[in-house]
Amino acid sequence: MLSHIQAKLLIVDDLPENLLALDALVKGEDRDVYQAQSADQALSLLLEHEFALAILDVQMPGMNGFELAELMRGTEKTKNIPIVFVSAAGREMNYAFKGYESGAVDFLHKPLDNQAVKSKVAVFVDLFRQRKALGQQLEAIERSRAEQEQLLTQLQAARAELEHAVRMRDDFMSIVSHELRTPLNGLILETQLRKLHLARDNADAFALDKMRAMVDRDERQINSLIRLIEDMLDVSRIRTGKLSIRPSQFDLTRLVGGLIENFAAQAAAAQSTIELKIDAPLLGVWDEFRIEQVLANLLTNALRYGAKQPVTVRAYQQQQWACIEVSDQGIGISEENQQRIFQQFERVDSNQGCAGLGLGLYISEQIVLAHGGRIEVRSAEGQGATFTLRLPLA
Known part of the structure; x- marks a missing residue:
């Protein structure tokens, strides 16, 4: 040995x-x-x-x-x-x-005495070997202990991640079930109401103006369902690396202007207004559909958390960046929350009664990162928030 x-x-x-x-x-x-x-x-x-x-x-x-x-x-x-x-x-x-x-x-x-010398030297050589062997065994034991500690640390980290994943799954299922139930309940109630009118042969309930209102309500509920489903699909695409980016050249300021026009009804419903400030056209090569998705999310959040105050959108160029700022005067975001709002299933304040899966900013950031850009936030509690989208011009 x-x-x-x-x-x-x-x-x-x-x-x-x-x-x-x-x-x-x-x-x-x-x-x-x-x-x-x-x-x-x-x-x-x-x-x-x-x-x-x-x-x-x-x-x-x-x-x-x-x-x-x-x-x-x-x-x-x-x-x-x-x-x-x-x-x-x-x-x-x-x-x-x-x-x-x-x-x-x-x-x-x-x-x-030759025999005595040989015998004594052999004793010291054996003692040396035993000491070296013992040292090697102790080193092996120490390495094993260190490896076990490392493995234990990894197992504890894995357990914490698993517990976090389970909590996220449970939270996600709870949020999804709640968010899907809202538009579905609306559609179910509309359907039951129409069945009741039909059973009573109430033709007045299906007058042209009432039919338009019904269709509008149905469309809003269906669009809510589509938005929720698309958010979940986008998360899946991001996780698997299959988020599609199809770049083409367009004017970012034109996209922003058109989007704000489309948000007129939503702004009115939120008892707010959207003011647009444009310095000059911003031509670049990006995925127009995906960038519109990001800006729509930022505008939705600004109106949702803006405390019925005006929202300002500013488009400008800063060096080699095309920049869009979306500012509100609402509840603001604490420094602690600013670190987590871009994570999955995180919402600024669940006590505000605001709908959504908490995926919008996560998806938006991933889209912007895929373009080589970034999203920044400046805010303080009670002082509104400014989100800045930066996209590379080159």
Whole structure:
């Protein structure tokens, strides 16, 4: 299990013949032996490699083995390397005590006992391997723990997203059922009323002027249904990347002017007016149908939330942008809500009793982004709102 861990041994002696003798004793297939003839050479090797054991000769010219050991113990990279001293001096010089004091784990006297040297080196090599294996296991455990934490975080995020998606689905179904019920109820009531008139042979109920009013009411309800269905289809197209953009050249100011004329009845119903300010024609290549869809949504919102105050529409060029500003003087939008109104199923204030799926601004922004443009909003609570549509002229 530990055989794959290669151990490095350092032997330091100023005499080449001693190095050769030690090398022959400690070498093996699972070991790399490095030789140094001075403390300076040894320090260079110690800083470059990770050693399982250092065998140091005590008596060397310059820096002796004890001084080298003290340097090793004072260096972070080498302080834990086991040190074995070798000396030819007699036991009466008390070198062993000084060696242990310098941080040695063993002290060998020359002439060396070959079998004892091999046995002791094998012990230190095994200890090194076990320590390395344990370190690798701890690293693997730490990696596993980090991966598990990351996985747990991802699972928690996925759970939060799923819960959010479920809430959005429930909210969506609730909104859709409510919004679809309104025009459907109108059509059902109209149908029941006509059936009642027919059952009573009440021909006066189908006079020409009353028939026109009936058709107008039916058309409004049917258009509401179509608008709701188209919004849902557009969301599906956006999600699947299939929102179609068919660009052609047209004058944006002409489109705005025609749209405001069409909104005259809606503005009157909202007890408001729409004022148009045009600096100059704005010719560009965009999808006329989709841009009209965006502007219609901005005008609808301005009238819906405009508190019966006049709405101003301004068309102008700013550098390479064609800009349309739609401003109202209504309830305004808080800074917090400005961050979310372009999300799906978000409405400025559900307490206003305003209809809609909360998809208009989301769809509008996606359409504008598909043109390389953007929608910006400036507002404050109680101070109205200004939405600016920016489309690239080039």
